[in-house]
Amino acid sequence: MSGPDLRRAAAERAVALVRDGMRLGIGTGSTANVFVELLGARVRAGLDVVGVPTSEATRVAAEAAGIRLATLDDLPELDLTIDGADEIDGAMRLIKGGGAALLREKIVAFASRRMVVIADAAKRVETLGAFPLPIEVNPFGLGATRRAVEAAVAAAGCTGRIVLRAGAGGAPLLTDGGHHILDAHLGRIPDPEALSAALWAVPGVVEHGLFLGLATGAILAEARDGAAHVICLGAV
Numbered sequence: 001m002s003g004p005d006l007r008r009a010a011a012e013r014a015v016a017l018v019r020d021g022m023r024l025g026i027g028t029g030s031t032a033n034v035f036v037e038l039l040g041a042r043v044r045a046g047l048d049v050v051g052v053p054t055s056e057a058t059r060v061a062a063e064a065a066g067i068r069l070a071t072l073d074d075l076p077e078l079d080l081t082i083d084g085a086d087e088i089d090g091a092m093r094l095i096k097g098g099g100a101a102l103l104r105e106k107i108v109a110f111a112s113r114r115m116v117v118i119a120d121a122a123k124r125v126e127t128l129g130a131f132p133l134p135i136e137v138n139p140f141g142l143g144a145t146r147r148a149v150e151a152a153v154a155a156a157g158c159t160g161r162i163v164l165r166a167g168a169g170g171a172p173l174l175t176d177g178g179h180h181i182l183d184a185h186l187g188r189i190p191d192p193e194a195l196s197a198a199l200w201a202v203p204g205v206v207e208h209g210l211f212l213g214l215a216t217g218a219i220l221a222e223a224r225d226g227a228a229h230v231i232c233l234g235a236v
């Protein structure tokens with residue numbers, strides 16, 4: 001049983017949640033890509049939905065799959081968002097942004113009545129933080145913002161390296177919004193709410209990858225007895 005099999009199992013369960021007429025938020029990443037592929041097959045078989053993609057990469061994939069797309073200007077309220085995650089804890093708090101799409105992902109999730117996470121069950125953790133926390137920052141004043149982020153991280157009881165994420169070619173990565181990402185290698189985040197508040201207080205921070213109180217459900221796939229099984233958390 002491989003990672004791709006588990007991603008497919010979670011995405012298959014998620015696509016079964018989609019009903020005719022739904023306004024969907026469509027996530028980013030390898031698991032969300034499988035969802036896009038499966039949703040496209042249902043659309044071609046006659047399902048009528050409209051989707052808001054959370055990244056340029058997802059927009060391209062969804063268009064190629066034949067999914068009708070809109071923006072949050074056209075559709076400010078969505079019925080359901082399906083997205084991946086880098087970590088999920090027992091309270092369905094998430095770390096997201098491994099694919100650098102956290103800003104649009106959070107805007108779309110916030111505009112959505114329900115957000116269901118799809119992931120390999122290996123992403124489930126006791127305490128968030130083993131996955132480096134992505135922090136999206138404005139390029140202006142990067143050095144000062146970085147210092148302020150380090151202070152905010154310390155004030156929230158965390159320690160660790162803050163690394164500017166590089167893109168292809170080694171230059172600092174630029175997100176779809178034209179920002180940089182600082183990855184905070186914290187190991188553990190004892191109080192995600194405190195860290196969230198501390199980061200939001202830094203002017204150059206555009207958004208961070210802690211998704212707190214946004215996920216309403218999760219579909220996690222694990223291998224058991226040579227087959228993929230899904231575990232559902234929350235309302236799915």
Ligand SMILES: O=C(CO)[C@H](O)[C@H](O)COP(=O)(O)O
Nearest residue numbers: 029030031084097098099101
């Ligand atoms: O937050 C994300 C992108 O910004 C992704 O949802 C997250 O990185 C999980 O990706 P994958 O399904 O490829 O493991």
